[in-house]
Amino acid sequence: MLLAATTSNSLCPRGALAFRCCLSMMRSEALCRRVAASRRPRSLHFTPPEFHLPLSTLSTTRLKQHSGSSEDSSRIDKAQPTWTFTPYQPTSRTNNSYNNSTRRFSASSEDWVVPSVVPIPEESLQISFARSSGAGGQNVNKLNTRVEIRFHVDSASWIPAEVRERLKTNEANRINNEGYFSITCQEYRTQAQNRKEAFKKLQDILKDSWKRPKIRKMRKGLSQKTKENRRDMKRRVAEKKAMRKSVDF
Numbered sequence: 001m002l003l004a005a006t007t008s009n010s011l012c013p014r015g016a017l018a019f020r021c022c023l024s025m026m027r028s029e030a031l032c033r034r035v036a037a038s039r040r041p042r043s044l045h046f047t048p049p050e051f052h053l054p055l056s057t058l059s060t061t062r063l064k065q066h067s068g069s070s071e072d073s074s075r076i077d078k079a080q081p082t083w084t085f086t087p088y089q090p091t092s093r094t095n096n097s098y099n100n101s102t103r104r105f106s107a108s109s110e111d112w113v114v115p116s117v118v119p120i121p122e123e124s125l126q127i128s129f130a131r132s133s134g135a136g137g138q139n140v141n142k143l144n145t146r147v148e149i150r151f152h153v154d155s156a157s158w159i160p161a162e163v164r165e166r167l168k169t170n171e172a173n174r175i176n177n178e179g180y181f182s183i184t185c186q187e188y189r190t191q192a193q194n195r196k197e198a199f200k201k202l203q204d205i206l207k208d209s210w211k212r213p214k215i216r217k218m219r220k221g222l223s224q225k226t227k228e229n230r231r232d233m234k235r236r237v238a239e240k241k242a243m244r245k246s247v248d249f
Contacts, residue, residue, distance in 0.1 A: 118206045120199065121158055126150040127195070134186035146186040147194040149202060153181050159206070166209040 129144035153164050153175060168175060175181050183205070185198035222230075 112212055114207060114210045118203055119158065120202065124151060124156065124158060129191060132186040143191065145189065145191045145194055146184065147191065147198045148182060148184045149198050150180050150182045153179050163209050170209050171205060
């Protein structure tokens with residue numbers, strides 16, 4: 001400051017003004033440097049991770065340091081855990097309400113499922129063709145478009161025994177005296193279409209017979225307890241209506 005005052009006094013007015021301008025610029029530049037230095041991000045210092053020993057090891061080590069006796073240290077070394085880890089195993093839920101129900105079905109004890117497609121071995125069937133009386137015009141007089149499928153019911157091992165019994169009952173009009181089941185088709189003009197339709201009909205008939213019938217409980221009328229309750233209710237209603245009669249004073 002003294003140098004600036006001495007220099008400004010020895011200069012002319014114009015020189016003193018220029019000197020003051022340069023001095024203010026230098027001060028402003030120094031101030032900007034200080035601000036920039038204060039705003040400069042500090043360097044990040046890496047802190048190494050701390051490795052912690054298990055709690056049991058720390059407690060044992062501290063006890064050994066503070067305890068000078070060998071008995072305490074041996075007792076700590078021989079310490080056993082107070083519990084053992086057992087993985088969770090969910091219990092199986094068994095619902096016995098269905099088995100104890102009064103309404104029973106024949107398929108309750110077994111897993112009886114009606115197949116979506118019944119496998120029909122063609123080598124076990126007797127397939128024959130004949131003249132058709134259905135659609136086809138004059139073509140029916142030239143080609144065998146009528147299809148007939150036959151098989152012996154009792155010897156059909158590819159059908160379960162109970163299904164065969166139901167088939168005899170449900171389709172008795174399709175089984176002859178020899179025990180042969182027959183089905184025919186002549187709705188279409190070609191033999192292939194009639195053959196396909198005949199197998200489709202056989203599939204539908206087997207699926208209907210595959211279903212187990214429901215065992216229904218026949219109604220036997222009112223029980224003795226119900227009859228007593230009805231008589232008691234009628235008696236109470238009669239007593240209530242008797243109280244509504246006119247009274248003679």
